[in-house]
């Protein structure tokens with residue numbers, strides 16, 4: 001399993017799965033109070049590598065886990081920390097609960113998810129925004145629909161690092177744009193992406209960590225996503 005680890009700054013690390021075409025990302029932010037894990041990959045083996053990494057830094061469990069949105073490749077890996085504090089948008093809870101009830105079994109039968117996958121529901125949700133005061137670090141969690149209705153941005157105010165979930169994806173990722181513009185969910189509207197791009201511009205991050213794909217300069221990554229979005233609209 002090819003998880004690569006890139007240090008973003010003194011206490012933030014990007015863990016990327018480069019073994020599949022998903023280029024899936026998870027981020028670990030170390031604070032004085034403990035590590036924060038943003039998104040947990042899609043199975044236990046992948047998640048185990050996040051655990052090994054935080055162990056290697058002297059922590060035996062995360063302070064909290066954040067889901068950027070409900071999609072299975074971002075929420076299904078954690079089965080090891082059953083009593084974790086898990087924070088998400090309120091609709092992430094609803095979508096994930098529905099998924100567990102109505103679709104999880106089928107995806108296991110099809111072999112899309114491993115048999116031992118049992119996603120954990122969020123323990124704490126919010127509607128528009130919450131601010132996590134973590135001692136030496138402040139994280140803003142901002143509702144930002146687009147890719148899905150429940151998508152959020154996670155912004156490290158001190159370091160100006162923005163974790164975007166799938167509202168921003170790397171250049172190498174081609175699996176949903178084009179020809180299909182996200183989201184394909186009935187209670188979301190792809191036009192919301194435009195508003196989310198605006199929020200991202202206003203935050204003016206130094207670094208953008210996409211939900212999938214490699215790191216490039218923040219402004220280039222945002223422009224690339226806007227351009228690709230426009231091209232997709234023209235194809236509709």
Ligand SMILES: [Zn+2]
Pocket residue numbers: 069071147166211
């Ligand atoms: Zn997604």
